[in-house]
Amino acid sequence: MSAQRKNVGIVVAGLLLGILMASMDNTIVATAMGTIVGELGGLDKFVWVTSAYMVAEMAGMPIFGKLSDMYGRKKFFVFGILVFMLGSILCGTADSIVQLSIYRAIQGIGGGALVPIAFTIMFDAVPPESRGKLGGLFGAVFGMSSIFGPLLGAYITDYIQWEWVFYINLPLGLIAFIMIAFFYKESVQHSKQRIDWGGAVTLVGGVVCLMFALELGGKQYAWDSAVILGLFAGFAVLLVAFVFLERAAQEPIIKFSMFRDRLYWSSNAIAMFSGAAFVTASIYIPIYIQGVFGGKSTDSGLVLLPMMLGSVVTASFGGALMMKTTFRSLMIPTLALLTVGNILLTTLGVESHRYTVVIFMILVGLGIGASFSVLSNAAIFSFPPQERGTASATLNFLRSLGMTIGITVFGIIQSHTMMNKFASLFTAEETSQMPQGVNLSDPRAILAPEMRKHIPADILDKITSGLSDSITHTFAWAIIPSALALFFAFFMGRSKLSEMEHADYTPSSH
Numbered sequence: 001m002s003a004q005r006k007n008v009g010i011v012v013a014g015l016l017l018g019i020l021m022a023s024m025d026n027t028i029v030a031t032a033m034g035t036i037v038g039e040l041g042g043l044d045k046f047v048w049v050t051s052a053y054m055v056a057e058m059a060g061m062p063i064f065g066k067l068s069d070m071y072g073r074k075k076f077f078v079f080g081i082l083v084f085m086l087g088s089i090l091c092g093t094a095d096s097i098v099q100l101s102i103y104r105a106i107q108g109i110g111g112g113a114l115v116p117i118a119f120t121i122m123f124d125a126v127p128p129e130s131r132g133k134l135g136g137l138f139g140a141v142f143g144m145s146s147i148f149g150p151l152l153g154a155y156i157t158d159y160i161q162w163e164w165v166f167y168i169n170l171p172l173g174l175i176a177f178i179m180i181a182f183f184y185k186e187s188v189q190h191s192k193q194r195i196d197w198g199g200a201v202t203l204v205g206g207v208v209c210l211m212f213a214l215e216l217g218g219k220q221y222a223w224d225s226a227v228i229l230g231l232f233a234g235f236a237v238l239l240v241a242f243v244f245l246e247r248a249a250q251e252p253i254i255k256f257s258m259f260r261d262r263l264y265w266s267s268n269a270i271a272m273f274s275g276a277a278f279v280t281a282s283i284y285i286p287i288y289i290q291g292v293f294g295g296k297s298t299d300s301g302l303v304l305l306p307m308m309l310g311s312v313v314t315a316s317f318g319g320a321l322m323m324k325t326t327f328r329s330l331m332i333p334t335l336a337l338l339t340v341g342n343i344l345l346t347t348l349g350v351e352s353h354r355y356t357v358v359i360f361m362i363l364v365g366l367g368i369g370a371s372f373s374v375l376s377n378a379a380i381f382s383f384p385p386q387e388r389g390t391a392s393a394t395l396n397f398l399r400s401l402g403m404t405i406g407i408t409v410f411g412i413i414q415s416h417t418m419m420n421k422f423a424s425l426f427t428a429e430e431t432s433q434m435p436q437g438v439n440l441s442d443p444r445a446i447l448a449p450e451m452r453k454h455i456p457a458d459i460l461d462k463i464t465s466g467l468s469d470s471i472t473h474t475f476a477w478a479i480i481p482s483a484l485a486l487f488f489a490f491f492m493g494r495s496k497l498s499e500m501e502h503a504d505y506t507p508s509s510h
């Protein structure tokens with residue numbers, strides 16, 4: 001038994017490393033992007049570096065989740081690690097932005113296998129009484145990756161070389177590979193079925209069209225341009241085709257019948273809407289602090305520290321309490337905190353104190369944390385081992401989709417509001433007399449510390465005021481998805497993790 005427990009500990013450590021790599025990758029790279037673009041060029045294409053990773057990861061999640069149900073978790077998790085490491089090596093050797101974007105897509109394919117399958121292996125491999133605590137630990141890793149990613153990225157970029165933002169994945173990946181490949185022995189029988197190629201092609205194609213439309217719209221192309229409208233049309237057509245194909249397939253990638261389960265569909269709805277609300281705070285609080293208090297953009301990890309620590313607290317407590325109380329009883333109060341936190345963020349202004357912002361951030365963090373640990377367990381709860389990979393992957397896919405749509409929609413709202421504010425604050429003459437390099441449409445650039453020094457005090461006050469108002473207006477809109485997440489929490493029923501005490505679990509799978 002002690003050997004079995006030791007093996008479980010090693011396996012869990014390997015899963016945590018895998019999740020840490022995949023979840024930290026975007027935040028650690030974002031900090032280094034300025035240096036990378038400066039060295040490789042391609043400022044007009046740098047958005048593809050992030051988009052390529054996100055598209056590949058999101059498209060891969062449901063597919064790898066289904067494949068892990070059909071052919072086993074271990075081989076696809078190991079495959080994810082190896083592909084992620086290969087992509088990391090290639091990224092470090094890139095000598096153009098186009099190359100880097102292609103290699104990031106390879107990384108994303110690996111990431112699409114790592115996150116959903118890690119939660120499923122944890123559920124399969126550990127005894128029921130430990131699932132709650134470990135679920136909390138897995139959720140805490142998500143929170144911590146958002147803190148340490150930007151800090152580590154900034155340190156590596158400043159003191160080593162940007163290539164090591166990618167190479168750092170190699171020792172982590174190698175350790176995770178050894179831990180899973182040699183110590184995880186799955187004994188669950190998997191049903192080998194025909195792969196749903198039609199569903200896979202239409203899903204990937206639809207996600208690619210949607211992601212590129214959201215990423216390029218309003219930036220490289222106008223929203224009403226033929227390119228963006230064509231991408232949205234392609235998404236709509238492929239989505240309809242995907243639904244028809246999935247309903248007819250013997251083993252669909254996403255089983256719509258699973259959404260008949262109340263706990264499952266409510267968990268997915270909460271993940272999607274809470275993800276949209278949370279990502280808005282994650283993006284615009286650092287911009288608010290940079291604009292109002294004059295902070296540095298490279299300190300984004302420290303800026304978000306109170307919020308992320310709050311999320312780690314409720315992720316851990318939520319996981320620990322899942323055996324004692326219902327999923328609903330954990331989600332309702334925490335999502336209420338998320339909604340209250342978003343409401344309070346709308347009261348911020350240019351006169352607000354830094355400590356006020358910190359308190360509001362802690363509330364938002366406490367509000368989102370439990371969703372990282374509780375929802376992953378709730379989504380898998382109602383299904384046998386043969387369907388858990390699909391259940392976990394669909395939840396992670398919809399959470400990522402909610403965050404992506406949230407970034408785009410709230411980005412449009414903030415940008416339009418800010419430009420309208422500037423139009424009312426500045427005369428045409430003042431706009432034409434802006435110091436060289438000041439672009440009113442780019443809040444990050446105009447509020448960089450080195451740029452602020454050259455902006456006259458009266459103009460800077462107006463810029464700060466307009467930016468602050470546009471961000472609080474955006475927070476007001478973010479109340480909607482947080483309130484919807486809270487609303488759906490009431491539909492979760494009275495299930496709790498302890499009811500699975502005698503569910504499919506075999507000690508030999510250690």
